[in-house]
Amino acid sequence: MSVFVIVLLFLGIVIDRMFSSFYYKEMQTETNELASHFTVMAESKDTTSEQMMRTFAEFSNVSIFNISRDRSVSFHSGLHNSADRSFIHAADLEQIFSGNGVSFLYKDPGGNRYFVTGQPIKAGQTISSALYVMSSTASMEQSIDSVRVILLLSGMGALVLALGITWIIARVLSRPLVQMQKATRKIAAGELETRLTISSNDEIGFLAAAINDLAIDLQRYRDTRQEFLANISHELRTPITYLQGYAKVVKGELYETDEEKNLYLDIIDQEAHRIQHLVDDLFELAKMEEGKIPLHLEDVDLKPIVEHAARKLELTAKEKGLSITVSYSGQAVEVRGDRKRMEQIVMNLLENAVRYTDEGEINVQLNSTPDAILFIVEDTGIGIPEDELPYIFDRFYRVEKSRSRQYGGTGLGLSIVKKLIQLLGGSIRITSTYGVGTRCEVRFPKRS
Numbered sequence: 001m002s003v004f005v006i007v008l009l010f011l012g013i014v015i016d017r018m019f020s021s022f023y024y025k026e027m028q029t030e031t032n033e034l035a036s037h038f039t040v041m042a043e044s045k046d047t048t049s050e051q052m053m054r055t056f057a058e059f060s061n062v063s064i065f066n067i068s069r070d071r072s073v074s075f076h077s078g079l080h081n082s083a084d085r086s087f088i089h090a091a092d093l094e095q096i097f098s099g100n101g102v103s104f105l106y107k108d109p110g111g112n113r114y115f116v117t118g119q120p121i122k123a124g125q126t127i128s129s130a131l132y133v134m135s136s137t138a139s140m141e142q143s144i145d146s147v148r149v150i151l152l153l154s155g156m157g158a159l160v161l162a163l164g165i166t167w168i169i170a171r172v173l174s175r176p177l178v179q180m181q182k183a184t185r186k187i188a189a190g191e192l193e194t195r196l197t198i199s200s201n202d203e204i205g206f207l208a209a210a211i212n213d214l215a216i217d218l219q220r221y222r223d224t225r226q227e228f229l230a231n232i233s234h235e236l237r238t239p240i241t242y243l244q245g246y247a248k249v250v251k252g253e254l255y256e257t258d259e260e261k262n263l264y265l266d267i268i269d270q271e272a273h274r275i276q277h278l279v280d281d282l283f284e285l286a287k288m289e290e291g292k293i294p295l296h297l298e299d300v301d302l303k304p305i306v307e308h309a310a311r312k313l314e315l316t317a318k319e320k321g322l323s324i325t326v327s328y329s330g331q332a333v334e335v336r337g338d339r340k341r342m343e344q345i346v347m348n349l350l351e352n353a354v355r356y357t358d359e360g361e362i363n364v365q366l367n368s369t370p371d372a373i374l375f376i377v378e379d380t381g382i383g384i385p386e387d388e389l390p391y392i393f394d395r396f397y398r399v400e401k402s403r404s405r406q407y408g409g410t411g412l413g414l415s416i417v418k419k420l421i422q423l424l425g426g427s428i429r430i431t432s433t434y435g436v437g438t439r440c441e442v443r444f445p446k447r448s
Contacts, residue, residue: 004162012151019147023140027115028103034060035101035117035133042066042075042121042131053077063114065132066121069097074129084108087116088132096120096130106134113137176204180211187211192219224394236278239271281412288419293341295423299334300342302373302444306366309346317354323361324350330368335444337424345420348413349377349440357381360437375442384432392430393418 038056041049054077057064063078071088087106095102102118114134120127176198186194192215198208246264248254255261287293310326317324353362360380367374384392393414421428421442432438 001163001166005159008155008158012155015151016144016148020144023144024115027135027137027140028117031062031115031117031133031135032101032103034062034135035119035131038064038133039119039121039131042129043123050075061136063134065134067093067130067132069093069129078134081108087114087134092118093130097127099127105137113141173204176200176208180208183211183215187215187218192222220391220394232278236275239274242271243268281416285412285416285419288416288423293420293423295338295341297336297338300337300339301332301334302342302346302366302375303328303332305339305343305346306364306375309343309350310364312347313350313354317362320354320357321359322354322357324354324364325361326364326366328366332368335373335446337444341420341424345417345442346375348417349375349442352413353377353379353381353438353440356438371446373444373446375444377440378437380437383434383436383438384430385434386432389430389432 041053057077066075092102096118106114106116116134118132121129121131183194183196196208246268310324357379363378365376426444429441
């Protein structure tokens with residue numbers, strides 16, 4: 001509105017100046033033409049010229065002064081007081097008697113304004129006197145004042161109209177913004193189920209959709225975090241219970257044989273390793289998110305890593321009635337990476353395949369293409385619902401929530417795997433059919 005008012009004032013001033021300049025030029029032209037006519041009459045030898053000049057002056061509403069060189073008035077006609085000669089200046093008279101005309105604005109002692117034109121009157125080849133024509137600017141100023149009133153009323157009308165339009169636009173624009181403000185405050189207060197219903201196909205609609213997406217992501221993060229805390233509590237509670245119980249048995253010597261004692265100590269050792277594994281996963285994920293994972297890059301051959309991981313999990317797979325097959329294609333080529341981290345990636349993906357497969361087989365492939373090494377793990381396990389595939393790499397995310405305790409794990413494995421693969425310059429893609437199986441494809445570019 002401030003800009004609009006400034007522009008409106010600027011336009012008003014410009015238009016006022018244009019009209020004022022136009023009226024002044026028109027009046028100057030008109031007065032000069034009248035002065036030329038009166039000069040021709042004064043130079044005429046006709047005896048009726050003075051009477052004609054008086055009649056013409058009254059008709060034209062102007063005053064005429066015929067001034068001699070000594071500044072005396074030899075002829076006067078019109079409404080202006082003949083005694084007022086303050087508009088006559090020596091410099092103007094000198095210019096007129098030298099053969100030039102003069103034009104200027106004059107304000108009499110009463111405050112009235114006139115446009116004055118002075119021209120020389122010739123008698124033969126000499127200049128006998130100066131003819132001044134005085135035309136009142138009252139009608140012109142009245143016309144300019146009328147224009148100014150019209151401009152003022154038009155400006156006020158435009159301002160009121162602009163205020164109304166601005167108020168309507170502000171209401172239309174601010175209503176969804178106010179809704180967004182209320183929604184974001186609710187989201188900030190923890191009401192993550194809050195959603196906006198703004199569906200306009202513009203920037204406001206896009207912003208509303210982004211806020212809804214943010215609320216959905218926050219809600220999913222909260223739910224997975226709560227589930228993670230519950231899982232962690234369960235994962236810690238079980239081994240701690242075992243540790244406390246069997247440590248109490250050993251401490252109180254509540255066993256009958258050394259074999260029984262060693263069995264209890266083995267259980268204590270296994271549960272301690274279980275806790276250590278959980279803590280290591282949490283610690284490693286935290287370091288990755290802070291970017292503090294050191295990488296020891298070297299040329300790594302993935303074939304022995306894959307073979308070692310398959311042999312290591314073969315016994316666990318047989319216990320579940322599963323078979324693990326490993327195949328290779330293409331010429332083996334080393335890739336640049338961290339051997340320990342690559343072992344971790346391969347082992348984690350194979351462990352997931354064994355963990356979430358109850359029957360069938362696990363097929364492992366290591367393929368060499370002209371530009372990359374592909375590590376593929378396919379299983380015939382429980383699969384992943386299509387709508388959950390975008391979230392499987394989120395930390396703490398678990399697909400089979402109702403059976404998470406049955407399958408174990410903390411929901412950190414795939415998140416760790418993806419971050420490690422990205423750190424090593426690779427990529428991972430997972431496709432799955434629920435109830436049929438899952439395919440994990442890891443791609444490492446070859447050295448150029």
